[in-house]
Amino acid sequence: MPRLNVLLSSLLATALLLVSSMAAAVPAIQNWRTTNGVSVYFIPARELPMVDAQILFNAGSVRDGERPGLAKLTSGLLEEGAGDWSADAIADRFDQVGARFSASSRRDSASVALRSLVDPRYLQPTVETVARLLKEPTFAPDAVERVRQQMLTALRDRAQSPGAIAQDAFYKALYGDHPYAIPPEGTPASLNAITRAEIQEFHRRHYTAANAVIAIVGDLDRPAAEQLANALVGGLPQGEPVPPTPPVPPVKASQTIRIPHPSSQSHILIGQVGVHRADPDYYALYLGNHVLGGNGLVSQLSQEIREKRGLAYGAYSAFSPMRQAGPFLLNLQTRNDQVDTALQVAQTTLREFTTNGPAPQILEEARQNITGGFAVDLAGNSKLASALGGIAFYGLPLDYLQNYISMMNGISLEQVKSAWQRQVQPDRLITVIVGGDQAAPKPAAGS
Amino acid sequence: MPSPRTMVAAFGLALAPATFAAAPVHEFTLANGLKVLVREDHRAPVAVSQIWYKVGSSYEPSGLTGISHLLEHLMFKGTPTVPGGEFSRLIAANGGKENAFTSRDFTAYFQTMEKERLELSFRLEADRMRHLLLKPEDVTKEAQVVTEERRLRTEDQPEALTQERFHAAAYVTSPYRNPIIGWMQDIQAIRPDDLKHWYQRWYAPNNATLVVVGDVDPAKVRELAEKHFGPLPPSELTPPRLDQEVPQLGERRIVVKTPAEVPYVALGYKAPTFKTAAEDWEPYALDVLDGVLDAGSSGRISRNLIRGSQVAAAAGTGYTPTARLEELFVLEGNPAPGRTSSDLEQALRAEVAKLREELISAEELARVVAQVAATDVYQQDSLFYQAMRLGTLETVGLGWSKFDNYVQRIQAVTPEQVRAVARKYLTDDRLTVATLEPLPLEGRRLSAPAAGMDHAIR
Numbered sequence A: 001m002p003r004l005n006v007l008l009s010s011l012l013a014t015a016l017l018l019v020s021s022m023a024a025a026v027p028a029i030q031n032w033r034t035t036n037g038v039s040v041y042f043i044p045a046r047e048l049p050m051v052d053a054q055i056l057f058n059a060g061s062v063r064d065g066e067r068p069g070l071a072k073l074t075s076g077l078l079e080e081g082a083g084d085w086s087a088d089a090i091a092d093r094f095d096q097v098g099a100r101f102s103a104s105s106r107r108d109s110a111s112v113a114l115r116s117l118v119d120p121r122y123l124q125p126t127v128e129t130v131a132r133l134l135k136e137p138t139f140a141p142d143a144v145e146r147v148r149q150q151m152l153t154a155l156r157d158r159a160q161s162p163g164a165i166a167q168d169a170f171y172k173a174l175y176g177d178h179p180y181a182i183p184p185e186g187t188p189a190s191l192n193a194i195t196r197a198e199i200q201e202f203h204r205r206h207y208t209a210a211n212a213v214i215a216i217v218g219d220l221d222r223p224a225a226e227q228l229a230n231a232l233v234g235g236l237p238q239g240e241p242v243p244p245t246p247p248v249p250p251v252k253a254s255q256t257i258r259i260p261h262p263s264s265q266s267h268i269l270i271g272q273v274g275v276h277r278a279d280p281d282y283y284a285l286y287l288g289n290h291v292l293g294g295n296g297l298v299s300q301l302s303q304e305i306r307e308k309r310g311l312a313y314g315a316y317s318a319f320s321p322m323r324q325a326g327p328f329l330l331n332l333q334t335r336n337d338q339v340d341t342a343l344q345v346a347q348t349t350l351r352e353f354t355t356n357g358p359a360p361q362i363l364e365e366a367r368q369n370i371t372g373g374f375a376v377d378l379a380g381n382s383k384l385a386s387a388l389g390g391i392a393f394y395g396l397p398l399d400y401l402q403n404y405i406s407m408m409n410g411i412s413l414e415q416v417k418s419a420w421q422r423q424v425q426p427d428r429l430i431t432v433i434v435g436g437d438q439a440a441p442k443p444a445a446g447s
Numbered sequence B: 001m002p003s004p005r006t007m008v009a010a011f012g013l014a015l016a017p018a019t020f021a022a023a024p025v026h027e028f029t030l031a032n033g034l035k036v037l038v039r040e041d042h043r044a045p046v047a048v049s050q051i052w053y054k055v056g057s058s059y060e061p062s063g064l065t066g067i068s069h070l071l072e073h074l075m076f077k078g079t080p081t082v083p084g085g086e087f088s089r090l091i092a093a094n095g096g097k098e099n100a101f102t103s104r105d106f107t108a109y110f111q112t113m114e115k116e117r118l119e120l121s122f123r124l125e126a127d128r129m130r131h132l133l134l135k136p137e138d139v140t141k142e143a144q145v146v147t148e149e150r151r152l153r154t155e156d157q158p159e160a161l162t163q164e165r166f167h168a169a170a171y172v173t174s175p176y177r178n179p180i181i182g183w184m185q186d187i188q189a190i191r192p193d194d195l196k197h198w199y200q201r202w203y204a205p206n207n208a209t210l211v212v213v214g215d216v217d218p219a220k221v222r223e224l225a226e227k228h229f230g231p232l233p234p235s236e237l238t239p240p241r242l243d244q245e246v247p248q249l250g251e252r253r254i255v256v257k258t259p260a261e262v263p264y265v266a267l268g269y270k271a272p273t274f275k276t277a278a279e280d281w282e283p284y285a286l287d288v289l290d291g292v293l294d295a296g297s298s299g300r301i302s303r304n305l306i307r308g309s310q311v312a313a314a315a316g317t318g319y320t321p322t323a324r325l326e327e328l329f330v331l332e333g334n335p336a337p338g339r340t341s342s343d344l345e346q347a348l349r350a351e352v353a354k355l356r357e358e359l360i361s362a363e364e365l366a367r368v369v370a371q372v373a374a375t376d377v378y379q380q381d382s383l384f385y386q387a388m389r390l391g392t393l394e395t396v397g398l399g400w401s402k403f404d405n406y407v408q409r410i411q412a413v414t415p416e417q418v419r420a421v422a423r424k425y426l427t428d429d430r431l432t433v434a435t436l437e438p439l440p441l442e443g444r445r446l447s448a449p450a451a452g453m454d455h456a457i458r
Helices: A002-023 A070-080 A087-095 A120-135 A141-159 A162-175 A188-193 A196-206 A222-233 A282-292 A300-307 A336-356 A360-372 A381-393 A400-409 A413-423 B004-015 B067-074 B086-093 B115-130 B136-155 B158-170 B184-189 B192-202 B218-228 B282-294 B300-308 B341-357 B362-381 B383-395 B406-411 B415-425
Strands: A030-033 A039-044 A050-057 A100-105 A110-117 A212-218 A255-260 A265-273 A315-319 A327-335 A430-435 B025-029 B035-040 B046-053 B097-102 B107-114 B208-214 B252-259 B264-271 B312-318 B327-335 B431-439
Touching: A030 A222, A039 A222, A039 A381, A050 A120, A050 A222, A050 A381, A050 B362, A070 A087, A070 A100, A070 A110, A070 A120, A070 A141, A070 A196, A087 A120, A087 B300, A087 B362, A100 A120, A110 A120, A110 B362, A120 A222, A141 A162, A141 A188, A141 A196, A141 B300, A141 B312, A162 A255, A162 A265, A162 A327, A162 A430, A212 A222, A212 A381, A265 A336, A265 B136, A282 A300, A282 A315, A282 A336, A282 A360, A282 A400, A282 A413, A300 A315, A300 A327, A300 A336, A327 A336, A327 B136, A336 A413, A336 A430, A360 A400, A360 A413, A360 B086, A381 A400, B025 B218, B035 B218, B035 B383, B046 B115, B046 B383, B067 B097, B067 B107, B067 B136, B067 B192, B086 B097, B086 B115, B107 B115, B107 B383, B115 B208, B115 B218, B136 B158, B136 B184, B136 B192, B158 B252, B158 B264, B158 B431, B208 B383, B264 B341, B264 B415, B282 B300, B282 B312, B282 B327, B282 B341, B282 B362, B282 B406, B282 B415, B300 B312, B300 B327, B300 B341, B312 B341, B327 B341, B341 B415, B341 B431, B362 B383, B362 B406, B362 B415
Parallel strands: A039 A212, A255 A430, B035 B208, B252 B431
Antiparallel strands: A030 A039, A050 A110, A050 A212, A100 A110, A265 A327, A265 A430, A315 A327, B025 B035, B046 B107, B046 B208, B097 B107, B264 B327, B264 B431, B312 B327
């Protein structure tokens, strides 16, 4: 085994050298505003004759108010009719030029994404279609009813999934009265109550230039990208910025929620309030979490729960920062009769990590995974577009990608440890367990 | 206003010029039989390396279902020179992403890393191709992990559970009747010796394909491949008995009762693939037919069943023309609230009947061609996908270049050919129907059931 250690350190040394030369390969972000004030983020990628564009709005479920599901219903209805085009006409317009379109919404944001060939014969009709469905969706009563029914079916689907039940219970317990507690998928009562007028008003209020950013990656020069941005969002009304999302109060006390479900496994979620996207602690927490549970089989949670004990297929942890503090969440699933053991191992692993911090060598390997894998994370228009969308929506610095590796390299072990001790309190955790009774299963055939 | 036929031609000319074509593939074979495929893609300083073995769940005998997938898990458990867990640790510490997947027809392992790390991939993959330890205690523990995976992906997922039983009901003799992950009782009964035999039989350079796509120099890749894989001895390969599916003698139906909320129905027609088709053009025609039903929101399923009659809350189709054996052309979905699985089944069957009776329109065909041509460009954005496609085609025995003219072959399909394959294959006597009948969630399962998925991922 000494042989391997020698090998490893020589490889790691090589990694450090390579990283500096790679930083130069990270593409620069261009940024400007459209005439109506939408901030545009653009990375040219000239190799393939295609373009990806994503438009993000401050229009997620955090804006649902008394009507959980309103943001998602609004987003889902965009492609169901616009101007004098029916849903069928819109579908034809995209498909006959081979364009891809999707609309989605989450807690902070709602977005539309399009992918098209850059040849104007295909791109132009696609852009016209997207611009119109953002600006003039019809929200026809029959479409509202249909998409409402689809969302109600999706809710019933969540009700048969122990993982989804656990997620919903976790967010509810974690966020209490904060709007992040609102389930983006809605509730049956709310979905049934939403009116067409409410949808129209939600759209009028949120799908505006003042609440939008746009991210573009593709085979365009600067003038063509400017033209594209203007064509997509230049026609949006100015609008008023939405009020800021309120800060999230911390969890005050530990709480354990058990929900029975006729499943053979129990889903275990453990966590608390984490950090927001601009929190200076985020990167130290992220780096530390790579050691604890963010780096696949190599992470401590996987090692303890899966590799050493065979208790679960997956055991992970993650910070999911949002505009305000997103959750820190640890997640695993295990056979019902193993819940107590798995829970104990997970809690102990978390407590020891928070108390002691990572071992120096392990931290360096986690750092190498992040920095050495950075080029992989950005390889391809799809991955670049996704990263750029996040930078645009959360207003991260334009040199974020250029600085990422040196920033990661600048975080000390002490910073990791102190950030974890500041942000994670193992004595104040929300724990959710969804699953069947904990009777031992029948002995397996052949064992 | 051009006529629809002209439009098809226009799309074809516009979307397939040579400049859009992917870079050429460099192919060579080592003396021990390892085939190597390299495609240069210099957009980013990274490379994906995948090693594909010609073995998967369709090679497995009764009683040993899931052994290919369990072996895939155990491939990370160590060799005499690289102890258990070290493989993943080394790849991670070098900035790599890695994983593996098992399917009906193949098992594959991959690493995506900064391009200078390719040698690490090769060294580690070559080592575990012939030197796996397979310690009994690792087998026991990993079998437990796989049973947890099975609970997660199948047992507790009403639709996956139904799909598993659907495949088991559709096939009588074909190994496609078994789930990739294996039946629970088999996963728990597989012995270390079984795994050793399976490993020795299939994990050899002359049963593998190495695929590299990325910012690499083919000559350098060849040199590294020779260095690390070249010394490995080949095996004497004995192909498995090919169990053909016996001809179906009439429609089959099953019901799956399990705690659930949302009803679900799946219809599967026995359909040929590139490997099994009597006529070379038939799978392309089925591919177009698939697109007419379900490519984008303009497909007939969205247009007629989700938006039109609103019988479906969600529905779609599935067909894998690259399967090694006879495949199912699947139509599936969830009925909308107030409608039943039977309503949805009838609606799906009516769509199939229409394809048997009427020619698809020129506009529909043009839309499918446009989407296929555009997708052919979009797919070049993903190194992983490019390697995946080469690896799949080579491993199922079609040859990696099979899809080089894919867009042109799709463009050449006529409405008459689409109707012909519908008439020949989408018939009641070739059909299996599975219906999920939800039991109350407060109730208990009838018994411990089992899985059907395209890929079991580590």
